Amino acid sequence: EAGVVQSPRYKIIEKKQPVAFWCNPISGHNTLYWYRQNLGQGPELLIRYENEEAVDDSQLPKDRFSAERLKGVDSTLKIQPAELGDSAVYLCASSQTGGSAFFGQGTRLTVV
């Protein structure tokens, strides 16, 4: 069974440019999470989806971040415009409702 797939693995962009990350969750997992992990810290939740509905986006900086999960399967996280402080690893995870969360490899974003 394929795990959570994220792309790209690495992205370097200049500040003020847009960037997008893609995530394909494990088949059958209706819960999808986007986390941000800064160097040396634990992951912090940005947004959680139950199917196509965003049920927790309280930590998402909505002035520049957006996310969508059309059809309740794969998801895209976008930043526009990117700032230097957005440099981090962006992790996607998925689970069945009430089940364990499984993570993808992450996308390492560097904003220069």
Next chain:
Amino acid sequence: GENVEQHPSTLSVQEGDSAVIKCTYSDSASNYFPWYKQELGKGPQLIIDIRSNVGEKKDQRIAVTLNKTAKHFSLHITETQPEDSAVYFCAAIWGAQKLVFGQGTRLTINP
């Protein structure tokens, strides 16, 4: 909101010895406590988890204990091996599926 405190932040043990990492949580309603191992350049990997109706769970060299009264849970790794070196994160489910992580423990196994 939920808060998970993890310690120590770094831990160094001799190969073959045991390692213990401890976490505390703030929300007594938390009912699910997973542990993740993260190697350099990779995403967190689930290694073991425990639910609030269980006090202890073991899987080969790894065990997790839960004290609901004290709101503590711990990861125990016995007979440590070099490949156990990684960053370990505890987490707690808060509310409906909100997974909150501790700050992480960098474990180093010395040969």
